[in-house]
Every structure is written in C-alpha cells, then in structure tokens.
Amino acid sequence: MPGFSYNGTITLSSSVKDLDASIAWFEDVLGFEEVFKVAEAGWAEVSTPAEGVSIGLDQTDADAGASGGSIPVFGVVDIDAARAELEAKGVKFDGETRELPGMVKLATFFDPDGNRYMFAQSLVEGAP
Numbered sequence: 001m002p003g004f005s006y007n008g009t010i011t012l013s014s015s016v017k018d019l020d021a022s023i024a025w026f027e028d029v030l031g032f033e034e035v036f037k038v039a040e041a042g043w044a045e046v047s048t049p050a051e052g053v054s055i056g057l058d059q060t061d062a063d064a065g066a067s068g069g070s071i072p073v074f075g076v077v078d079i080d081a082a083r084a085e086l087e088a089k090g091v092k093f094d095g096e097t098r099e100l101p102g103m104v105k106l107a108t109f110f111d112p113d114g115n116r117y118m119f120a121q122s123l124v125e126g127a128p
Contacts, residue, residue, distance in 0.1 A: 004082040009075035011045060011120065013056040019044055022057045041100060071108075071116045079105045079121035099123075 016022040019042060026032040026046040035054055037044035042059035056073060076082040079097060086109060087093065094108040094116070105121045 002082070003085050005077040007075040007077050007122070009052045009054070011054050011056040011073040011075070013058055013071040013073050013118065014069075015060045016057045017060065019057055019059040026055060026057075038103065041103070071118055073106075073118040073120050076119045076121055079107055079119050082119050083107050083109075 019037070019039065023034050023037065023044055023046060027034065032046040032048060032055065035045040035047055044057045045054045046057070047054055083093065083097060092110050094110070097105055097107040099105045101123075103123055105123065107119045109117055109119070111117065
C-alpha cells in the first residue's frame with residue numbers, strides 16, 4: 001500500500017492534432033460528452049461510461065504529429081508525496097513536476113519497460 005493517496009480518477013491522455021475535431025469525434029462516434037476544454041492550454045477532457053475515467057485530449061503541433069498512444073494519468077491528492085515515494089523506489093521521472101497555475105500539477109514517470117505514466121494533482125477548488 002502506498003504512503004500517498006489517489007483521488008479516484010484516471011485520465012487516458014492522447015495526443016491529437018485538432019482539439020475541436022477530436023472532441024467532435026468522441027461526441028459523435030462514441031457518444032461521450034465534453035467535460036471541459038482549455039483552448040489556450042491545448043487540452044480538453046471527454047467523459048467515458050466508466051465512473052472516474054476520462055479521455056484527455058492534448059493538442060500537439062501539427063508538424064510534430066500525434067504519437068497514437070495513450071498515457072494513463074492517475075489523479076493524486078499530493079503529487080509531491082507521490083513523486084517522492086516513487087523516486088525513493090528508484091522510479092525514473094521525465095524532468096521536474098510541471099504546473100499549469102490554478103489548474104494542475106503533472107509529473108511523468110516510466111515503468112521498467114519505458115512506458116509513460118503520469119500523476120496529476122488538481123489545483124482547481126473543489127475538484128477531486
């Protein structure tokens with residue numbers, strides 16, 4: 001059992017080239033609903049039928065292209081505590097914890113096979 005707390009949410013983050021087109025696809029094809037969109041950050045989330053699970057859409061530079069893979073993002077209550085515990089267990093992180101002020105703190109880490117995962121701590125008042 002970890003010494004830090006999860007908040008009960010998982011976001012599957014996917015890189016997309018066109019945020020609005022991707023939102024429309026998830027709504028029209030899968031029947032999901034937009035939860036929120038932050039156009040200036042190039043980010044949106046859509047609901048899924050699974051409670052606590054959403055799809056995050058991360059708009060990338062069109063020239064860079066989308067990777068075609070998803071990154072599971074685990075919501076945590078205290079990202080600093082979660083990161084410290086994993087680092088103490090030898091887990092490698094991809095740089096420093098990033099913060100979008102007033103929105104979220106993010107930390108990307110790798111499993112032993114090099115797969116990416118993230119922790120996210122919401123900075124929005126009243127969010128999980």
